[in-house]
Amino acid sequence: MHEYPITQQIIKIAENHAREAGAEKVKAVNLVVGDYSGFIGDSIQMYFDIISEGTLCEGADVRVKRVKPKLRCESCGTYFERKLFSFECPACGGEGRPTEIGKEFYIDSIEVEK
Amino acid sequence: MHDVMKLDVKENIHSENDHIAEHVKQHLSEDGILVVNVMGAPGVGKTTTLKNIFPHLKTKKPYVIEGDIESDIDTVDLRNMGFDTYQINTFGACHLDAPLIHDAIHHMDFDREGILFIENIGNLVCPAEFSIGEHVKMLISTVTEGSDKPYKYPLAFEKADLILINKCDLLPYVDFDEEFFVKGVRAQNEDVPIFKVSGRTGEGFADVAAWLEARDLG
Ligand SMILES: Nc1nc2c(ncn2[C@@H]2O[C@H](COP(=O)(O)OP(=O)(O)O)[C@@H](O)[C@H]2O)c(=O)[nH]1
Ligand SMILES: [Mg+2]
Ligand SMILES: [Zn+2]
Numbered sequence: 001m002h003e004y005p006i007t008q009q010i011i012k013i014a015e016n017h018a019r020e021a022g023a024e025k026v027k028a029v030n031l032v033v034g035d036y037s038g039f040i041g042d043s044i045q046m047y048f049d050i051i052s053e054g055t056l057c058e059g060a061d062v063r064v065k066r067v068k069p070k071l072r073c074e075s076c077g078t079y080f081e082r083k084l085f086s087f088e089c090p091a092c093g094g095e096g097r098p099t100e101i102g103k104e105f106y107i108d109s110i111e112v113e114k
Numbered sequence: 115m116h117d118v119m120k121l122d123v124k125e126n127i128h129s130e131n132d133h134i135a136e137h138v139k140q141h142l143s144e145d146g147i148l149v150v151n152v153m154g155a156p157g158v159g160k161t162t163t164l165k166n167i168f169p170h171l172k173t174k175k176p177y178v179i180e181g182d183i184e185s186d187i188d189t190v191d192l193r194n195m196g197f198d199t200y201q202i203n204t205f206g207a208c209h210l211d212a213p214l215i216h217d218a219i220h221h222m223d224f225d226r227e228g229i230l231f232i233e234n235i236g237n238l239v240c241p242a243e244f245s246i247g248e249h250v251k252m253l254i255s256t257v258t259e260g261s262d263k264p265y266k267y268p269l270a271f272e273k274a275d276l277i278l279i280n281k282c283d284l285l286p287y288v289d290f291d292e293e294f295f296v297k298g299v300r301a302q303n304e305d306v307p308i309f310k311v312s313g314r315t316g317e318g319f320a321d322v323a324a325w326l327e328a329r330d331l332g
Pocket of ligand 1: 155156157158159284311312315
């Protein structure tokens with residue numbers, strides 16, 4: 001899995017934003033993670049605690065907001081979560097098309113101490 | 115007392131990777147090189163596919179980057195066949211990323227117009243998320259893996275620019291449901307070309323090579 005390089009990247013981005021604001025410490029990092037990002041949120045705090053040692057992010061809480069992927073029905077426009085082995089719209093039986101919902105992978109905000 | 119303050123960030127975690135990928139793509143486009151990211155589970159025939167495409171390339175020279183967790187078997191093989199091949203070992207990492215490719219291309223000599231094939235790590239999940247500077251994501255599936263792959267790994271199929279169904283020589287021996295497979299692909303990717311090929315008989319690869327040679331660098 002690629003938790004390690006991804007966590008390094010998260011810390012780097014958080015530190016950059018904290019420094020820019022003149023902060024001394026990052027207390028929390030709020031992530032938004034779609035299920036299609038392939039990122040397993042569970043192990044991230046563990047990686048984060050190790051990799052952030054000695055950085056502005058040391059000791060920060062990582063909070064993950066997960067987003068379930070949704071398809072959009074091309075016939076009636078309904079957004080829905082797909083069932084296994086099907087892309088069918090539960091409202092009208094139409095065909096669901098991929099959307100950007102569920103592919104999120106970004107740092108929404110950080111909480112810092114001045 | 116310390117003041118705790120919330121800062122809006124809204125920055126994509128892949129942004130640095132994507133930035134480098136864009137740079138790689140631009141750099142190679144200027145050299146007249148089309149970049150193809152070759153993806154698929156272990157053993158689907160990624161290396162076999164490259165060997166089958168190369169003899170059909172009429173105007174473009176093939177270049178290869180082989181990604182492998184730790185071996186260099188495929189690279190040795192391709193070099194023995196006379197193809198310019200660069201090896202990347204990820205030592206455990208499950209995908210190639212743009213910084214690795216950026217480093218690799220600076221060790222390679224692109225002496226004429228061609229196609230750079232990058233064989234990614236055998237894995238259907240992680241490689242789909244990381245751009246490596248490709249113009250074309252070529253996804254290889256097989257008749258032996260079963261027809262439900264597009265339903266199990268939707269992202270890989272959604273993002274593919276070209277899909278091969280390999281090992282078609284084995285069709286008489288397996289219960290591959292082509293209609294169900296294609297339906298699953300079309301639900302996520304309406305226009306992607308799908309080619310049926312066999313690395314055993316060579317069937318279908320002339321068409322794949324022609325499609326790639328006709329693809330522009332835009
Ligand atoms: N029967 C059959 N075997 C194939 C075909 N393509 C590849 N193979 C075999 O599948 C195995 C894995 O192929 P390889 O190209 O190394 O897969 P990779 O791991 O995706 O690079 C090898 O033993 C190949 O000879 C095919 O079209 N038909
Ligand atoms: Mg291989
Ligand atoms: Zn509908």
